[in-house]
Amino acid sequence: MIKVDLTTAEKFITRTSFEQTWEACAAAHAKLMEGGAPGEEYLGWVTLPENYDREEFARIIATAQKIKSDSQVLVVVGIGGSYLGTRAIIELLQGQNHNLTQKDRPEIYFVGNSLSSNAFYELKTIIGQRDFSINVVSKSGSTTEPAVIFRLLRELAEQRYGADAHKRIYATTDAEKGALHQMALEEGYEMFTVPDDVGGRYSVLTSVGLLPLAVAGVDIENIMNGAARAMKELALGSPDNPAWQYAAARNLLYGQGKKIELLAVYEPGARFFCEWFKQLFGESEGKHGRGIFPSSIEYTADLHSIGQYLQDGERHLFETVLDFGTSENHVYVPYDTKNADALNYLSGKNLDFIKEQAFRAAVKAHADGGVPSVIVEIPGLKAESVGVLVYFFEFACGLSAYMLGVNPFDQPGVEAYKKEMFRRLGKPGHTG
C-alpha cells in the first residue's frame, strides 16, 4: 500500500528520538480512533470509507450520468475544501489540461474561489452558448465568494433555461439547515449532503468531491476502495503504521527547526494535489503560533528555480517527496545518428528511468546540503492509489496535529478577515 521511506530522514533524526515519539503517536492515534479530544465531533472521515451512504452514492452515479448527457460544461462553485480536493484528484488522474484531453465528458471548471471579474468573464466566454450545469458546494450557503458567484450563475441559468433552470442546479450542502439547503428546497434543486461530522478540508470523499469526480469520469468506486484499504491498514496502532512514521518524522524535524515542509512532486498534474495538501496541513496545524508552514515544489522544473534555495539557502526546511513509481505510459529516448545533443547515452532509456535518477540524485544532494527528505511511496497513479493517498494524508494530518497539541479540526483564524470584510461591506448585523 503506502510505504514511508525514512532512510535519508534518519540521517537527521536519531533512532532514539523516534522511539521516544511512539507514545505520543499512540495517544494521538487513540484520539482519532476513539474521540475524547477537542475536535472529536469532526471524526466522521475516519470511518467514512466504510460507512458512506450507499443510496446517495448510487444517486451520485446516476446524476453524473444525467449531467454528462445534457451538459457540455459543469461549473463547480465552491471555495477551500469545497473544491481543492476535487480539482486535485481530477488533475492528478487526468492531467492539468484535462478539459482539453477528456473529450467524452463535460468540461469542468472550479469557480467561486476568487472575486476576480476577469475569472468570471473567462468562465462566461468558455460557456458561450453551450449547455451547462451547476454544482454549488457550500455547507452553509452563506460564504461570500461562492454565494456571490452562485447568484451570478443562477441569473445566467435562468436567462438561458427559464423555468427549467433548477433542473441543472445541484446543491451539495447541509442535510437539514442553512441558506443553500433552504433555497434548494424552495427552488427544487437536487441535493447532496455535506455530513455534519466531516470538516471542509476532510470532505473530498463525501458528495462534495464524488459528484464532480464522477462527472469527470473518475472511477469513484475505486477511489473509495482505496480509501477503505487505507482505513484498515492505518487503524494499526503500532510504529509499523506508515502514518505514525510520517507524523513522527515531521514533528521531530519541526522540533529541530525545520519549519517549512515542501511537498515535492514529479508530475505537472500534481499541482493542485499540493494545494489540497497545503490546506489540509496548514489549516489543521497552523494555530496558536505553531505549525510547520506547508509549501510545495514541482520537480524537475523547480530544481531549476527554487532548487537553488533548497540546496543552499536557509536550513529551515525539509521535503516530503511523493513517489508514484513507474508510469503506465512508456516513453523511450530515440537513438539519433547525428547525436548533436550528445544524448545517445540515454537512447533506449525510459523517461521514468531518467526521472528516477533525477529524483534519487535530488534526495542525495539535498541531504548532503542539510535538507532531509521523507519519501512517501504509492504504487501507481490510478483511482485506487489516489484514494489510499488522500486517506493517508488525512489520517497523518490528524495524528500530527494532535501530537503538536492543537485541535486538527477547527480554523478559528479564518474568522478574522471575514469579520473585518463584513464590516467594510456593510453586511447587516456586522456594522459595529
Next chain:
Amino acid sequence: MIKVDLTTAEKFITRTSFEQTWEACAAAHAKLMEGGAPGEEYLGWVTLPENYDREEFARIIATAQKIKSDSQVLVVVGIGGSYLGTRAIIELLQGQNHNLTQKDRPEIYFVGNSLSSNAFYELKTIIGQRDFSINVVSKSGSTTEPAVIFRLLRELAEQRYGADAHKRIYATTDAEKGALHQMALEEGYEMFTVPDDVGGRYSVLTSVGLLPLAVAGVDIENIMNGAARAMKELALGSPDNPAWQYAAARNLLYGQGKKIELLAVYEPGARFFCEWFKQLFGESEGKHGRGIFPSSIEYTADLHSIGQYLQDGERHLFETVLDFGTSENHVYVPYDTKNADALNYLSGKNLDFIKEQAFRAAVKAHADGGVPSVIVEIPGLKAESVGVLVYFFEFACGLSAYMLGVNPFDQPGVEAYKKEMFRRLGKPGHTG
C-alpha cells in the same frame, strides 16, 4: 507607475531602521547601475528595455505571424527561466484557460520542464493530427530535461513533416556556441538569441519570452514600453525609488525573523507569475545559508485554506500583495427578490469592490495577527503594466540580493543534483 504602500509594514519597522537602510540601498543600486561587484557580467537586463536588438524584434514579430499562419499548436520546450516568465505573462494577461479562450491563435504548451511520461503523452494527445511548431529554448542545448523532450518532439516532427520539419523548429539559444546553436546551424532552424549578459531568470524580456508571447498575441511592444518606463523611473538613486522601498522593507523584515515571503495575488491567472517570482528571488537570494524563502498565496481562495496559518500559525512570515486596481471587466451582483442567500446588501455592487474590501480586510487582519503586508500597486492588468512589473521585480531582486551580501546572478547550488544525476545516468565523463 508602481507604488509601494508600506503603511502596514511600518507597524513592524521603525522609520529609523528604514533611514539606516538607505545607505545599503544606495550601494546596491550602484552595483546594478555601474557593475564592479560579483555577477557584474550579467547586468544586461538593466538596460535591455532600451538597448534590445530591434532587428531581432522585427524578426520575432514576423516569425510569430508565420507560426500563427501554419500551426494550431506551438510547443515551447524549456525549463526554469526558459519558460516560467513566458507562461507567467500569458496567464496573467489571458487567464489560466488561455488555450480554451483564445481561439484566434495557436494553443501554446510548455514542456521540457518535467520528466513525466504522463505529461508527454498528454501533449501528444493534445497535438493529435494538428499542425504544430516547436520553439526550443536553451542557452546551451545540453540541459537534460528540455534536450530529452526536444529529441522526442524532433522525432515527432520528422515523422509528420519529413524533410520540412526544420521549417517548424525555432531555436532560442546562444548566438555563437553550444549544442543547440550547432544543431540549428546544421539543420537550418531559424535562430533567436539568448544574450550572454542576461541570466535565465532575468531573460523573459529577451527573445526567450518575446517569441512565444508574440505568438500568444500579447502586445510585446507595450511590454517593452512598460519595461522601458520602469527602467527610467527605477534608475532614481533615492529613497523615493519604489524598488528601494521594497528591497529595504523585505531585508528589514528578514532581519526580524520573517523568513518566508508570500506573494499574494487576487487573480487565478497570476499563479505562474508567482512561480516566476519564486524562481527570481529564491535562486537569486537563497545561497550561503541565507535568504527569504519565497512562497505564494492566491486570494481569496487561500483565505479559506492556508489563510488559517497566516492568521494564527508561526509568526515567521510576511506577505507582498499585488494590487492591480480595478478590472476592465465589470461584474455587478444582481438583485434577487427572494433574497434566500441574504446577499441583497451587495446587490448593485461590483465584484472589484467586494474584492477590494476582502483585500483590505485581510491586510488588517494579518497585521493584527502579526503578519506585515507590503502592497505593490500597479495600475491595471495590461501589457504595459506587466512590463513595468517584471522590470520592477527584477530590479528590486538585484538590489535586495546585493543588500543581503550575495551575488544575485549565480546559482551554484543547482549543480549538486545534476552532478549526482549524471553519475547515476552514466553520462560520459561523469562516472567517477
